[in-house]
Amino acid sequence: MPGDNAKKALNDSLNGLLADYFTLYMKTKNYHWHVAGPHFRSLHLLFDEQATELFGLTDIIAERVRKNGGDTLTSIASIADKTSLKDDKRSKLDAMDMVKALHDDNMALVKAIRAVKDAATEAGDNATEGMADDWTDQAETRAWFLRELLA
Template identity: 40%
Template sequence: MMSATRTSRPVLGAFDDKAVSEISSALAVLLADTFALYIKTKNFHWHVRGGHFRDYHRMLDEQGEQIFAMTDALAERARKIGGTTIRSIGHIARLQTIRDNDLELVDPAAMISELCEDNKKLAADMRRTHELTSGFNDFATTSVLENWIEETEGRAWFLYETTAD
């Protein structure tokens, strides 16, 4: 029988309260930005137009899938170490640092450029979180961040090269 006073501490118990707080807070911001970037990528995917429609539409769909794939692992990592994570769209809005784009019409080149900058920003934020997790010897989080940094830089590269003519 489970006790009603059960703490949120996982069986791991590998990290002290300071580490749990700082790592889960950093992961929550990354998660909020990942959701913001996902929605923006899908927004642009749905609204792209012009001579490169098919290529941009497909690329943004693929990138959206890759971005969304990170969300569950980010949230679950915070929970595994004993922290909490985002709980609502409002929570995402309070934490996100990637800006929304609610314009009705956005030029396709501007879409690609904006997403390129957003992916570069997300990669830089991941590198800062990597430094934090490394400092707490959180090898598991550090390791997955390395993969996500590579993927995020890859998206930025594709977007950058798409605009080169």
Template identity: 40%
Template sequence: MSKTRSDNKSDKVSPDLDTPTDIPQAAVGKISTALNTLVADAFALYLKTKNFHWHVSGRHFHDYHLMLDQQSDAIFATTDQLAERVRKLGGITVRSIGQIAKLQTIQDNDENYVPPREMLRELMEDNKHMAAAMRKAHKLCDDNEDSGTAGLLETFIDETERRTWFLFEASRQEGSNAA
């Protein structure tokens, strides 16, 4: 029986893609898995943020539209750096939208209409989820002495926390001290 592309699934790196590293192969596998999930979640969060950017409406349209555009650009920028980090370690990174769909933990939102405040709150929660996943991956990197990935994640955690903060503030009820 011949193998098709969908049948040819292997976690082994082709000798042509075998990047040298001093990090043990078992650690490369664990870190690559964590980073690939982050890549998938970043793509999912990017597209959700763009979706909300395209479909936001209401009296704060201009401000929300611009904020979501800036945030989506920042999220998208993380995908390449995370995927390239996987390759620097000698791992295999995501190859398709289908693989992203299998790995993502950020839920899509395909609703025809989402009120602006709900958009912001949902994105805030998704960014909090991303920050928590990045911290977990950071710990894995620390445990395996992968300071390069840990340093990259520290920057992305800070950026994700900033997005969370902005979404929180933008989604607060006017005249209210509480969220």
């Protein structure tokens, strides 16, 4: 039977993942708002689609923490403290640099999701394990779409 430490570690990893999702959501929306150039329309729409997907998962991840008896992120500061992704405050950036940054961040997100899955296994939380597989597939799909634009 997993102990309290395993559950605390799972909640901590879920909160880190939640912070990463919020950070990637905001970066993706920033790029959506500021993309320019010959691929404006397609990238504007792709970034919005991806941002919507990212934001949609934040509540699900936060609720996993609460279902596991933990507290979740409470502020912008708590997101900034927990994220492993780099923020990007720029409004002027080459469109393909945006694509590359989002690709790399989605691949980093895959690693964070896999760490959550490992923590879920340790805590005996098969529901989070199963969700992590879905989240991994979604992040890999986002990264694939972005990678193909860079080819």
